[in-house]
Amino acid sequence: MQVKEVRFYDREEIKELERIVEKNYGNKIDLSKFLVFESGKERKVWLLTKKFFEIDLSKLKINSFGLYFGKLKRNEKIHLSTEGAQLVGKNATKNVLELDEASALKFMQGSDLKIKLPKNCEAHNFVIIKRKDDILGCSLALEDGIKNLLPKSRRIIGI
Amino acid sequence: MKVEFALKEFQRERYLKIYGKEFFEFLKLPPQSIRVNTLKISVEEFKKKMERRGWKFKAIEWYEEGFYVEARENISKTIEHQIGYFFVQNVSSMIPPLVLEPKKDEIILDLCAAPGAKTTQIAQLMENSGLIIANDVKIKRLRALRGNLQRLGVINTVVTLMDGGKFWKTGLKFKKILLDVPCSGSGNLNPRIFQQIGKYTMNYLTRIQKRLLISAFKCLEEDGILVYSTCSLEPEENEEIIDFAVKKLGLSVEEIKIKGLECMEGLKSWNGKVFSEEVRKAIRVIPRDKEGFFVCKLRK
Numbered sequence: 001m002q003v004k005e006v007r008f009y010d011r012e013e014i015k016e017l018e019r020i021v022e023k024n025y026g027n028k029i030d031l032s033k034f035l036v037f038e039s040g041k042e043r044k045v046w047l048l049t050k051k052f053f054e055i056d057l058s059k060l061k062i063n064s065f066g067l068y069f070g071k072l073k074r075n076e077k078i079h080l081s082t083e084g085a086q087l088v089g090k091n092a093t094k095n096v097l098e099l100d101e102a103s104a105l106k107f108m109q110g111s112d113l114k115i116k117l118p119k120n121c122e123a124h125n126f127v128i129i130k131r132k133d134d135i136l137g138c139s140l141a142l143e144d145g146i147k148n149l150l151p152k153s154r155r156i157i158g159i
Numbered sequence: 160m161k162v163e164f165a166l167k168e169f170q171r172e173r174y175l176k177i178y179g180k181e182f183f184e185f186l187k188l189p190p191q192s193i194r195v196n197t198l199k200i201s202v203e204e205f206k207k208k209m210e211r212r213g214w215k216f217k218a219i220e221w222y223e224e225g226f227y228v229e230a231r232e233n234i235s236k237t238i239e240h241q242i243g244y245f246f247v248q249n250v251s252s253m254i255p256p257l258v259l260e261p262k263k264d265e266i267i268l269d270l271c272a273a274p275g276a277k278t279t280q281i282a283q284l285m286e287n288s289g290l291i292i293a294n295d296v297k298i299k300r301l302r303a304l305r306g307n308l309q310r311l312g313v314i315n316t317v318v319t320l321m322d323g324g325k326f327w328k329t330g331l332k333f334k335k336i337l338l339d340v341p342c343s344g345s346g347n348l349n350p351r352i353f354q355q356i357g358k359y360t361m362n363y364l365t366r367i368q369k370r371l372l373i374s375a376f377k378c379l380e381e382d383g384i385l386v387y388s389t390c391s392l393e394p395e396e397n398e399e400i401i402d403f404a405v406k407k408l409g410l411s412v413e414e415i416k417i418k419g420l421e422c423m424e425g426l427k428s429w430n431g432k433v434f435s436e437e438v439r440k441a442i443r444v445i446p447r448d449k450e451g452f453f454v455c456k457l458r459k
Contacts, residue, residue, distance in 0.1 A: 034314065049315040051266060051290035057317075059329040060292070063301055065317040068309055082242060083312045086199065108238050136242055153306055159236045 001039055001064050006046070009036040017045065020076050025128060026093030035066070043072040045084075070138070077125055080138040082154055085128045089135040094120050095127040097146065104131035107139075110155040113146040162186040165350030174392060177426065178445070185447045186348060191234065192219070192227045192449075193245045194253060194276075198283055198312045200244045209239065220419035224283070225253045227448075243310040248276045251346070251444045251452035252339075255388040256280040258415050258456050259337050264289040268333040270323045270375055273300030275307035277339055282313040292333075294319040294326060324370040327377035334383045338375045340368045342389035342396050346444075346451030361395050368400050376408050376459070385410065385457040390450050392443075394429035397453040401425065401441050402434040410457040412437040421445050425455070 009017065014036050022028045034047040048066030069087070070080040080088060089096065103113055107129055121127050126149075127141045137154065140147040166174070174182045195205045202224055206216055209230075217227040227250070234240060235247050256277050261267050261284050272278045272293035281291055293308070293316050295301050301320055308316055321329075343364055344352045372387065379385050387404070389396050404410045425441035428434055441455035 047314050048317075049288060049290055051264065051288075051315065052317065055266060055290070055292075055331060056329075059331070060317070060319050061321050063298075063318045063320040064305055067312065067314045081309070083309060086242070086312065104238060108241060131238070134238065134242060136238065154241050154310070156236050156238065156241055159233065 001062070006037045006039045009038065020072070020078055021088055023076060024078055024125065025088050025095055027088055027091045029088055036069075037066070038072075045069045045072060045078075073126075079126045079140075079149065080128065082135070082137045082150075085138040086135045089128040089130065092128055095122060095125055095141070096130060097121055097127045097141070098130045098132070099136075101131065104129075104136060105156070107136060107146070107148060107150065108154075108156045109159075110148055110150060110152070110157075112148045115145045117141055117143075117145075162188075162348050162350050162353070165353040167353070170345075170353060170356070173394075177392065177394070177443075182446075185445070188348060189249065189446075189449045190227050190229070192225060192248060192250045193234065194248045194280060194283075195224050195226070195245050196243055196279070196283060196311050197224060198287055199242075205239075205244055219250055219253070221417045222253050222257060225250060241310070243312055246276060246279060246307070246311060248280070249390075250449040252276050252390065252450065253280060254417065254420070254444060254452060254454050255337055255339055255386050256284060257417060258454055259335055259384065259386045261285045261289075261335060265335060266290045266333060267292070268326075268331075268336045268375075268378060269293045270326060270336060270338050270371060270378075271295060271340055272304055272318075273297065274303035277337060278304065278316065279307055279311045279313055281337065282308075282311070282315055285315060287312070287314050289315055291316045292319060292331075293317070294321050294323060296320070296322050324367070324374050327374045329378075331378060332380045332383075333378055334380050336375050336379055336383070336385045337388075338371060338385060339388045340371050340396075342368070342391040343393055344390055345392045346390040346446055346453075348446055348451070356393075361393065365395050365400065368396060369403060372400060372404055373408070376404070376410065379459045381459055383459050384413075385459070386454065387457060388452065388454045390452055392446070392451045394426055397443070397455075398426045398429060398434050398438050398441065399432070401438045401455050401457070402432075404457055405435040405437045410459055412440040413456040413458055414440050415442050415454060415456050421447065425453075
């Protein structure tokens, strides 16, 4: 990911992102303290400290930068990364699903879950997955459960 | 294979010379240790959570976020690991970032960063502010670095793929640089590593180490701090390099004070070669219950 390949958000676009997050998860977060940028056709959103522009980047062979926050989807939805979910999830009031210990482990192993969704979870939207206070990630809610979208690198494999 | 049996005769002799007879009592793999990732969870909360699961914690006297842990499960295959609450990290490798003393809002260069144990610790010490340029030369290793930065929730890092030996050509200058060079790894006390070390590998590594040091030196601001570290027990990769830094590059060595850390000073001489007095201010971390490590704080 090169600097020229990304698009940095202006203040209005950051506000718009905050609005989308609030609309989906009921939590107003402040992203204005970060540089927010989007990369690729997939509309991946990243966060980075503002110090970034204090150095001359022209001679660096940059491989990547910042923290992957989530992917913007159609109809003003956002699929948060695990870290994005952790930033948003603490005070989220909508689209949050709390799992018990056994289901949490299944989720972390990459399984889809057959589960009755609580009222605050909207089918065909992304939901933050929790186990008590621990935010485990973000996946897709279906009518009858959760389609597991946890990246392979974050799954527990081989226990 | 037992570590002791893996030692070649010349290794047996040199470690006896450096560490004394005691060295042969150290020869076992150190217990597992972790660093709690305070970017995501407090130490108290984490300990409470994991003690309920039967984990036993033993504090590291000189670093409140590091612990030896005993658990009946594979700690890197737990939910808490996968969601970034902790990093499995050898105790000794927690020292160089502490010596560097990164402050909030500084800009730091980590020249040989992958797989990111120290980079993520620096981010933690900086409370995710400022900026870290985390460089490495191998794309494969960068994958692990990127994965760790994401898992630990690090926001303040730019990952670069460059030959560290040529990094100075960017013209960028830094106030603080961590130079954790590629090394023989003999401080790991791993039998396989002991068997691989020979004169040829040592010459090859010391050439790389000097080249990286010169590059880091050129990237360092006047009065800036450069922390040089290895997980090697070999004087060729440690004191000899620092002697070069002092005599040829004009860097000065600063005392390292970490209360409670069991270590010895840098060697005065090796193989008939007498080092600068300054070299003694470097530290050799004694490989007892931890990796053998060498750390030196240099100032331009």
